[in-house]
Amino acid sequence: MLTHDASGPDGMPLRVTVLRNANGMDVTFMDLGATWLSARVPLSDGSVREALLGCATPADYLQQSAYLGACVGRYANRIAQSFLTRTQHSLTPNQPPHQLHGGPEGFSHRRWLIVSQSPTEVRYRLHSPDGDQGFPGNLTTDVHYQLTDDNALIITYQAETDQPCPVALTNHAYFNLDACQGDARQHRLKIEADHYLPVTREGIPERGLHPVEGTGFDFRQPKTIADDFLKDTDQQTVGGYDHGYLLSHQGNHLTEAARLWSADNQLSLSVATSAPALQFYSGNFLDGTPARQGTWRNYQGIALETGFLPDSPNHPEWPQPDCWLQPGEKLHSVTRYQLIPA
Numbered sequence: 001m002l003t004h005d006a007s008g009p010d011g012m013p014l015r016v017t018v019l020r021n022a023n024g025m026d027v028t029f030m031d032l033g034a035t036w037l038s039a040r041v042p043l044s045d046g047s048v049r050e051a052l053l054g055c056a057t058p059a060d061y062l063q064q065s066a067y068l069g070a071c072v073g074r075y076a077n078r079i080a081q082s083f084l085t086r087t088q089h090s091l092t093p094n095q096p097p098h099q100l101h102g103g104p105e106g107f108s109h110r111r112w113l114i115v116s117q118s119p120t121e122v123r124y125r126l127h128s129p130d131g132d133q134g135f136p137g138n139l140t141t142d143v144h145y146q147l148t149d150d151n152a153l154i155i156t157y158q159a160e161t162d163q164p165c166p167v168a169l170t171n172h173a174y175f176n177l178d179a180c181q182g183d184a185r186q187h188r189l190k191i192e193a194d195h196y197l198p199v200t201r202e203g204i205p206e207r208g209l210h211p212v213e214g215t216g217f218d219f220r221q222p223k224t225i226a227d228d229f230l231k232d233t234d235q236q237t238v239g240g241y242d243h244g245y246l247l248s249h250q251g252n253h254l255t256e257a258a259r260l261w262s263a264d265n266q267l268s269l270s271v272a273t274s275a276p277a278l279q280f281y282s283g284n285f286l287d288g289t290p291a292r293q294g295t296w297r298n299y300q301g302i303a304l305e306t307g308f309l310p311d312s313p314n315h316p317e318w319p320q321p322d323c324w325l326q327p328g329e330k331l332h333s334v335t336r337y338q339l340i341p342a
Helices: 058-063
Strands: 002-007 013-020 026-030 035-042 048-050 113-118 121-128 139-147 152-161 188-191 193-197 242-247 255-261 267-273 277-281 302-307 331-341
Touching: 013 058, 013 113, 013 121, 013 139, 026 139, 035 058, 035 331, 188 277, 255 277, 255 302, 267 302, 302 331
Parallel strands: none
Antiparallel strands: 002 013, 013 026, 026 035, 035 048, 113 121, 121 139, 139 152, 152 331, 188 255, 193 242, 242 277, 255 267, 267 331, 277 302
16 A cells, blocks of 8 residues: 555545456555545556546546546436435435535545555555435445456445445446557447436436437447537437446346447456446546546446446346345445456
């Protein structure tokens, strides 16, 4: 573990952890936001390629609002009107009148405790008190990052609560498999989903799930993201892709949800998850986000966030597991991001 002179909002030094596998791949994290900072992968030609958008220093993450690599909660994605109809709780809005990614001081803004670490894994823990950002119940969350020798980062989320509360945890990494150069819409993408969720300009569901068939949202066969970009009214509403997909294969076991290929075909990413949904975001509002050099541009990174559909706490009719965690239950969700050189 390394400490940096820069400090977090609490005035304490930022703590950075680097994991390495037997193949020479390394991934880097910091305790603020349990944030994934970097993923460097050796290619077959002997070069090492960075696959993750990031900032020049850990301190620069305090100056961005794109949630780069952060662990997001209590509820990743949007909750309409910042209100839980099931329990009549008003939440703290940060995209008024709605709440996004857990509120203005959600988990991505918090200092996580490093519970344990080794050369290939690190475990973080966070306690969120009753009423935090308006959510009911005392919630304890663990996030475990494990780097395997087949270049997979396995993220395991666990949580417990003493009151019924919606919980959806995700990592908000942005991928650009072309060494973070150029427009990520030149990547090819496949998503294992037959339905997506249309949303308003504010990202709030405006009608039920819609078939991908015959739309630009159909990624059941690999295609270049740019091919059908802004083809549909539903894309034009939010400036690109920023939509939840209901995954075709649901269950408690890991199933591939998406696959992404670099434009030069030298690197691919497999995303497998036990979660029921995937949010595909094409980086429509990345302009000005601090980069390792200069700033990132719109569409320079692709986010593939596993979890639940937006506003799921208020939509029990959708065909996915209940996102409400009950006292006595233990949330257990796993996502695997595997980087595969050609």
